[in-house]
Amino acid sequence: MTQIEGSDLVAMSIEREGVKTVFGVPGGPIVEILGFASQKGIRPIGVRHEQAATFSAAAYGYVRNEVGVCVIAAGPAVTNCVTGAHVAFDNCMPLVILGGSGPQGGRYSGTFQETDNVPMFRGITKMSVQIDSAERIPYFMSMAFRKAKSGRPGPVYLDMPSDILSAMVEEEDVEWPEGYFTGAKPQADPEDVKRAAELLMNAERPAMIIGKGVRWADPGDQLKELAETLGMPFMTSPMGRGFVPDDHPLSMGAARSNIMRGADVVLVAGARLNWMFDFGKRFAPDAKIIHIDIEPEEIGANRATEVGLVGDAGAVLKQLLTEMEGKTEGIADRAEEGPWLSSLREKAESNGKSLEPLLNSDAKPIRTYRMMNEIQNVFPRDTIYTVDGQITLATGRQVLPSYTPASRLNAGTNGCIGVGIPFAVGAKIARPDVPVVSVNGDCAFGFNGMEMETAVRHNAPIVFIVNNNGGIVGGTMEAKMGLPEGYEERVARYTPDIRYDKIVEAFGGHAESVTDPDELRPALERAYQATLEGKVACVNVVTEPMELAVTADTRGSTIMGY
Ligand code: ADP
Numbered sequence: 001m002t003q004i005e006g007s008d009l010v011a012m013s014i015e016r017e018g019v020k021t022v023f024g025v026p027g028g029p030i031v032e033i034l035g036f037a038s039q040k041g042i043r044p045i046g047v048r049h050e051q052a053a054t055f056s057a058a059a060y061g062y063v064r065n066e067v068g069v070c071v072i073a074a075g076p077a078v079t080n081c082v083t084g085a086h087v088a089f090d091n092c093m094p095l096v097i098l099g100g101s102g103p104q105g106g107r108y109s110g111t112f113q114e115t116d117n118v119p120m121f122r123g124i125t126k127m128s129v130q131i132d133s134a135e136r137i138p139y140f141m142s143m144a145f146r147k148a149k150s151g152r153p154g155p156v157y158l159d160m161p162s163d164i165l166s167a168m169v170e171e172e173d174v175e176w177p178e179g180y181f182t183g184a185k186p187q188a189d190p191e192d193v194k195r196a197a198e199l200l201m202n203a204e205r206p207a208m209i210i211g212k213g214v215r216w217a218d219p220g221d222q223l224k225e226l227a228e229t230l231g232m233p234f235m236t237s238p239m240g241r242g243f244v245p246d247d248h249p250l251s252m253g254a255a256r257s258n259i260m261r262g263a264d265v266v267l268v269a270g271a272r273l274n275w276m277f278d279f280g281k282r283f284a285p286d287a288k289i290i291h292i293d294i295e296p297e298e299i300g301a302n303r304a305t306e307v308g309l310v311g312d313a314g315a316v317l318k319q320l321l322t323e324m325e326g327k328t329e330g331i332a333d334r335a336e337e338g339p340w341l342s343s344l345r346e347k348a349e350s351n352g353k354s355l356e357p358l359l360n361s362d363a364k365p366i367r368t369y370r371m372m373n374e375i376q377n378v379f380p381r382d383t384i385y386t387v388d389g390q391i392t393l394a395t396g397r398q399v400l401p402s403y404t405p406a407s408r409l410n411a412g413t414n415g416c417i418g419v420g421i422p423f424a425v426g427a428k429i430a431r432p433d434v435p436v437v438s439v440n441g442d443c444a445f446g447f448n449g450m451e452m453e454t455a456v457r458h459n460a461p462i463v464f465i466v467n468n469n470g471g472i473v474g475g476t477m478e479a480k481m482g483l484p485e486g487y488e489e490r491v492a493r494y495t496p497d498i499r500y501d502k503i504v505e506a507f508g509g510h511a512e513s514v515t516d517p518d519e520l521r522p523a524l525e526r527a528y529q530a531t532l533e534g535k536v537a538c539v540n541v542v543t544e545p546m547e548l549a550v551t552a553d554t555r556g557s558t559i560m561g562y
Helices: 006-016 030-037 051-064 084-091 117-121 139-147 162-165 190-202 211-216 220-230 253-262 276-278 313-324 331-337 337-358 369-376 390-399 422-429 444-447 451-457 472-481 501-507 517-532
Strands: 002-007 021-024 043-047 068-072 095-101 127-130 157-163 168-170 206-210 234-236 265-269 288-293 306-310 384-388 408-410 436-441 463-468 510-514 539-540
Touching: 002 006, 002 408, 006 030, 006 162, 006 168, 006 337, 006 539, 021 030, 030 043, 030 068, 030 162, 043 422, 043 451, 051 068, 051 084, 051 095, 051 408, 051 422, 051 444, 051 451, 068 539, 084 117, 084 206, 084 220, 095 139, 095 162, 117 127, 117 157, 127 313, 139 157, 168 253, 190 265, 190 288, 190 306, 190 331, 190 337, 206 220, 211 313, 220 313, 220 331, 220 451, 253 436, 253 472, 265 422, 276 472, 313 444, 331 337, 331 422, 337 369, 337 390, 369 390, 369 463, 369 517, 384 390, 390 472, 408 422, 422 436, 422 444, 422 451, 422 517, 436 444, 451 501, 463 517, 501 510, 501 539, 510 517, 517 539
Parallel strands: 021 043, 021 068, 068 095, 095 157, 127 157, 206 234, 206 265, 265 288, 288 306, 384 408, 384 436, 436 463, 463 539, 510 539
Antiparallel strands: 002 168
């Protein structure tokens, strides 16, 4: 009779899911899970802080359209994952967090790192439960993966007591669930599809909003086809970019306010009308909203919806296109000649022009806009950008393009600063074939800067860029409020002239520091070349601390850079 250890059952379950990479910090009682996993060809990535494990795993899953997995020790290691669970929950990303805990047999006796983890994750996960026996590990694991990726994706927390992980069980006592997941792509009610198609075909000023929820449906072709069939302009949420390339002629992100105010029929796909879209209040009061979402509860939230199309974005878009077949002749041509598209194009062009002086500014300290412009000139179309920090997000949104699906990752729905570097690590490990560039404000960089060492150790040649404007939002608190007399300590302004690039040098990476705008492009090119040769690079760019204050027109909302 063969016996299997609980930790091995966890690793076997991960393997059965087809997961190739897990993220974690090795430590009791989960170190054996990582060991068994690597024996099975699953790659464990050892990060420097558990928060980063959750961020990297979530990004890895987002970039690959898979469930991210992290394996976490116990006690404080698990509490460090709360923010990551919140990020995954708020951004609807599938993530399985496997957290260790003290022995079930010793509950309430003060065992090492005993923590009541399960309630801690309720409210920020789709499910938070403790495994009750080693024999049932495969059952709990299948349930965790099913919940994480079914319907609206999200995080799941599984608590793993140490005595269950170390228990030996008879192989024949273990039941392996089969057929525990359906890959079905739910379709919308055909009557609703008909009504939505009618509205879209008869709209005078139609518009489409693409959100990051389309990631899980991968409907890039259908989104493009629908836009082109109707001559319908589109804009995206901050992470919804790239599913249709930013340089598509119907992409009107640069006329965001006009598109929202002017549209008479708005098709929202995989986005929520939450704070990011001003709760739908910026649309015209009589605009008709058609909302595609896999989660029925989302329809009608914050703003009255004319038609709710509940289903998978890919499946529903196909339904819409089928419904419109043979009925759309001339619509796109009329749109091309009509006032709606031309007014948006005019606005997008004039907005673009108004940025030009900033993009090409020779000012010193370097304007953040100039930095962004040089970045977008150097890196190729398939680059994945992670962007983090307030001014960095606000300027990056306007300047950095995205042309491929899931190639834009940022602070997301809960505006979590600190994601930029671990997101880049997860993204590069997910897709080693494409350049990954992580642009971070110096404040954002500070949260997880140590993860550059993870990148070096795990051969993830990323270009990390620090928008070094010397403090939080360039230290605007002190600039705005001043300091009480005699009070010398800086709160929002950091120690001057920090050379963040020296950190990567210490790890064995390639370092660049730039203060002159004309030096930017060659430095970025050298950094990019270093990554092509397998080195991690960091470029410290000393920029204008008062970027937003000295920029007259920042076009639209700058709350958290959106
Ligand atoms: P964004 O920040 O880009 O606006 P959100 O994260 O707020 O995006 O919203 C994404 C939405 O996408 C969620 O309401 C989620 O239920 C939905 N969603 C997730 N998967 C799918 C899918 N396969 N098809 C349609 N909608 C989806």
